[in-house]
Amino acid sequence: MCLAVPAKITRIDGSGQGTASYMGSEVQVNLVLVPQARLGDWVIIHAGFAISVMNAKEARETLRLFKELAGTSRP
Amino acid sequence: MTKVSLELGSGGRLMRDFIAGHIVPAFGDPLLGELGDAVHLPGGIAFTTDSYVVDPLFFPGGDIGRLAVNGTVNDLVVSGAEPRFLSLAFILEEGLESEVLDRVIRSIRAAAKAAGVRVVTGDTKVVRRGQGDKIFINTAGVGRSIARPRPAKIRRGDKVILTGTLGDHSLAVILARGEFGLKSNVRSDCAPLLFLLPLWTKGALWMRDVTRGGLATVLFELAERLPYPVLIEEDSIPLSRPVRAASELLGIDPLYMACEGKAVVVAPAAKAGDFLKRLRAHPLGRKAAVIGEVQDKIGRPGELLLRTGVGGLRLLEPLTSELLPRIC
Amino acid sequence: MKELRDPTALRKLLEDIGGKVRKTGRKPRLMEVCGTHTMALFKSGLTPLLAEAGVEMVSGPGCPVCITPNGIHETAIAILTGTEGATLAAFGDMTRVPTRKGSLQTAVPARGSRLRIVYSPEEALEEARREPARPVVFFGAGFETTIPAIAYTVKQAAAEGLGNFSVLPALWLVPPALRAVLEAGEVAVDGFVYPGHVSAVIGTEPYEFVARDFGVPGAVAGFEPGDILLAVRSVLEQMLEGKPGVALEYSRAIGREGNPVARALMAEILEPYDACWRGLGTIPESGLRFRKAFQGFDAAPRFGIEEDMSDRDLAGCRCGDVLRGAIRPEGCPLFGKKCLPDSPLGPCMVSYEGSCLIHYKYGPVRRARS
Numbered sequence: 001m002c003l004a005v006p007a008k009i010t011r012i013d014g015s016g017q018g019t020a021s022y023m024g025s026e027v028q029v030n031l032v033l034v035p036q037a038r039l040g041d042w043v044i045i046h047a048g049f050a051i052s053v054m055n056a057k058e059a060r061e062t063l064r065l066f067k068e069l070a071g072t073s074r075p
Numbered sequence: 076m077t078k079v080s081l082e083l084g085s086g087g088r089l090m091r092d093f094i095a096g097h098i099v100p101a102f103g104d105p106l107l108g109e110l111g112d113a114v115h116l117p118g119g120i121a122f123t124t125d126s127y128v129v130d131p132l133f134f135p136g137g138d139i140g141r142l143a144v145n146g147t148v149n150d151l152v153v154s155g156a157e158p159r160f161l162s163l164a165f166i167l168e169e170g171l172e173s174e175v176l177d178r179v180i181r182s183i184r185a186a187a188k189a190a191g192v193r194v195v196t197g198d199t200k201v202v203r204r205g206q207g208d209k210i211f212i213n214t215a216g217v218g219r220s221i222a223r224p225r226p227a228k229i230r231r232g233d234k235v236i237l238t239g240t241l242g243d244h245s246l247a248v249i250l251a252r253g254e255f256g257l258k259s260n261v262r263s264d265c266a267p268l269l270f271l272l273p274l275w276t277k278g279a280l281w282m283r284d285v286t287r288g289g290l291a292t293v294l295f296e297l298a299e300r301l302p303y304p305v306l307i308e309e310d311s312i313p314l315s316r317p318v319r320a321a322s323e324l325l326g327i328d329p330l331y332m333a334c335e336g337k338a339v340v341v342a343p344a345a346k347a348g349d350f351l352k353r354l355r356a357h358p359l360g361r362k363a364a365v366i367g368e369v370q371d372k373i374g375r376p377g378e379l380l381l382r383t384g385v386g387g388l389r390l391l392e393p394l395t396s397e398l399l400p401r402i403c
Numbered sequence: 404m405k406e407l408r409d410p411t412a413l414r415k416l417l418e419d420i421g422g423k424v425r426k427t428g429r430k431p432r433l434m435e436v437c438g439t440h441t442m443a444l445f446k447s448g449l450t451p452l453l454a455e456a457g458v459e460m461v462s463g464p465g466c467p468v469c470i471t472p473n474g475i476h477e478t479a480i481a482i483l484t485g486t487e488g489a490t491l492a493a494f495g496d497m498t499r500v501p502t503r504k505g506s507l508q509t510a511v512p513a514r515g516s517r518l519r520i521v522y523s524p525e526e527a528l529e530e531a532r533r534e535p536a537r538p539v540v541f542f543g544a545g546f547e548t549t550i551p552a553i554a555y556t557v558k559q560a561a562a563e564g565l566g567n568f569s570v571l572p573a574l575w576l577v578p579p580a581l582r583a584v585l586e587a588g589e590v591a592v593d594g595f596v597y598p599g600h601v602s603a604v605i606g607t608e609p610y611e612f613v614a615r616d617f618g619v620p621g622a623v624a625g626f627e628p629g630d631i632l633l634a635v636r637s638v639l640e641q642m643l644e645g646k647p648g649v650a651l652e653y654s655r656a657i658g659r660e661g662n663p664v665a666r667a668l669m670a671e672i673l674e675p676y677d678a679c680w681r682g683l684g685t686i687p688e689s690g691l692r693f694r695k696a697f698q699g700f701d702a703a704p705r706f707g708i709e710e711d712m713s714d715r716d717l718a719g720c721r722c723g724d725v726l727r728g729a730i731r732p733e734g735c736p737l738f739g740k741k742c743l744p745d746s747p748l749g750p751c752m753v754s755y756e757g758s759c760l761i762h763y764k765y766g767p768v769r770r771a772r773s
Contacts, residue, residue, distance in 0.1 A: 002440075003326045046548050047523045047524065051662060052600075052656055052657050055658070058654040256525075256526070385408050
């Protein structure tokens with residue numbers, strides 16, 4: 001039910017449509033559900049619609065957690 | 076099965092079972108029963124045929140004409156034969172613009188030249204508008220036998236090599252249909268695999284080109300005939316960025332996506348390093364990688380296993396039905 | 404975020420989970436609600452690793468293709484085969500569900516009609532705009548993740564006066580289904596892994612009744628292996644502390660409040676009703692249908708089709724039991740024998756999120772005895 005990916009908004013046009021970049025590929029995205037989204041924001045895209053704007057601070061925190069988990073390993 | 080469904084042509088299990096269970100028994104011919112990509116005939120000749128149906132006709136990196144040449148050339152190469160001659164048969168739909176047809180013909184000529192084969196015989200038929208999808212092409216290929224695949228000689232420790240990235244052709248065609256609002260710079264990998272031929276005389280044991288059904292289907296065909304399990308490392312499988320992106324966005328699994336210029340080569344353990352070097356020296360083999368091996372520590376004989384990036388294990392099955400993008 | 408797939412990190416989390424399991428003194432059974440979680444677990448090979456750590460994962464009714472009763476699928480087929488010059492657009496795996504009338508894939512469309520697989524409901528809307536004389540029907544199935552997108556297309560169609568566009572809805576809500584599973588008491592569940600992207604829309608508040616009224620802990624999870632393990636760990640921690648709640652383990656992507664804009668759009672176009680789910684029967688307020696003002700866009704009445712909501716599963720199909728968690732796929736006598744991915748007898752073997760397909764394709768690996 002939930003296939004969605006994080007992508008970065010690269011273009012916003014007036015009608016609520018935009019383009020987002022995911023791993024170098026460009027996907028059309030409807031931004032009407034996230035009016036607060038700005039150029040450069042990362043959003044979660046599902047079925048061509050952005051349903052959520054990502055939280056950069058929380059993302060960094062999660063990354064840090066996992067880097068730590070990955071780093072402290074037994075030889 | 077009472078009616079032919081589209082799935083029958085998808086390259087998956089349904090098709091294989093149909094051929095093995097329906098068509099082969101009808102003829103009772105041992106050569107047909109081998110079900111190789113090409114067959115070696117008495118007199119040192121190898122023979123194959125394939126038909127080409129693709130929508131759209133033109134896509135980044137190729138077109139139906141180029142496919143029709145390279146697909147058949149590659150069936151010969153991976154069966155141990157040097158491609159020499161092609162037949163070319165068209166079934167054209169009434170109303171097709173001659174400009175389109177000419178473009179396809181020019182493409183066939185260029186591809187044949189690049190693959191070192193001569194188009195020496197052919198046929199043309201025309202069907203009423205609506206009874207054919209613009210162009211259908213059949214090519215039969217004849218080549219010189221230079222080696223025979225020897226799956227019976229495959230042993231523990233022998234390596235599975237993939238000559239390059241997966242799924243580029245499949246994605247290029249899907250996106251060329253203009254669907255899904257996705258744009259990328261992916262190009263079909265449609266190309267002749269002639270650079271694999273020298274590996275036959277260097278001891279290659281088995282090869283298959285990775286077409287419809289994808290890598291998983293091809294490897295399954297290998298694994299099921301071996302007395303050992305085959306273990307593939309997910310992380311070692313080369314994938315281009317566009318394919319990686321699209322597979323996550325659209326939910327299509329690259330292991331089942333078709334290529335038109337990639338092959339799996341089984342190398343004897345001692346030769347794998349050398350094979351890899353040779354492949355990588357060629358522009359079409361730069362991303363070649365050892366993706367797995369024949370072993371007996373994990374799994375049961377005849378099984379195809381994937382060790383996932385996170386260290387889990389799973390069994391790989393061949394493609395069973397049309398790949399459909401999912402949202403769930 | 405490849406760090407969330409790092410084997411060392413995951414191993415540490417699994418060890419942590421194993422330690423916590425031992426402290427609980429039992430073998431916890433957690434239900435992951437969302438089919439995409441089931442997929443992610445199996446595809447990454449995490450399910451056996453979790454089992455080794457002592458956690459049993461059981462799948463809930465989180466596959467919209469699976470829980471949509473055959474009556475609705477048959478309605479879609481009736482539209483495609485009975486209406487000339489029309490397009491029926493649908494998400495991929497909806498089209499392979501077998502009914503007594505075949506599937507959308509095997510149905511022969513009426514003259515000039517066609518089936519079209521789409522990734523987004525907007526593609527159907529686009530076609531309706533491009534060809535105003537052509538009836539375009541979008542067969543829209545989904546949970547709260549997808550419902551706002553579908554609601555949007557109807558709102559747009561109304562605003563633009565696209566009289567040729569309609570939607571055949573199969574819209575399901577997660578929290579009522581959870582309530583039904585808990586109240587049925589058929590499957591003893593120690594904790595829930597909640598669907599991250601549904602939660603992007605509804606937030607975390609709708610799950611609070613699970614902790615409050617049933618004492619069952621849960622955590623909202625993302626879809627990387629690391630995300631799922633964080634959620635499992637969080638559930639175990641709640642178990643050990645005796646403090647069931649709704650933890651949020653996907654805060655990089657969603658907030659506790661969810662998406663109010665999406666919810667407002669849903670409320671504008673749709674209203675809840677007592678929907679009938681395959682396997683779970685009728686659940687109060689568990690589905691969404693068009694409000695009066697938008698009923699003109701409902702496809703079934705527009706094409707004069709009376710939807711048959713009786714049990715129209717194929718004979719012997721036990722998808723309903725699988726969806727309730729009452730049996731595992733392997734418990735169905737047809738599984739792997741008559742019911743196979745290329746000859747499915749029920750949606751659970753069709754949908755990429757169907758338990759049966761997942762168990763069949765990604766099933767447990769037998770290890771050779773060394």
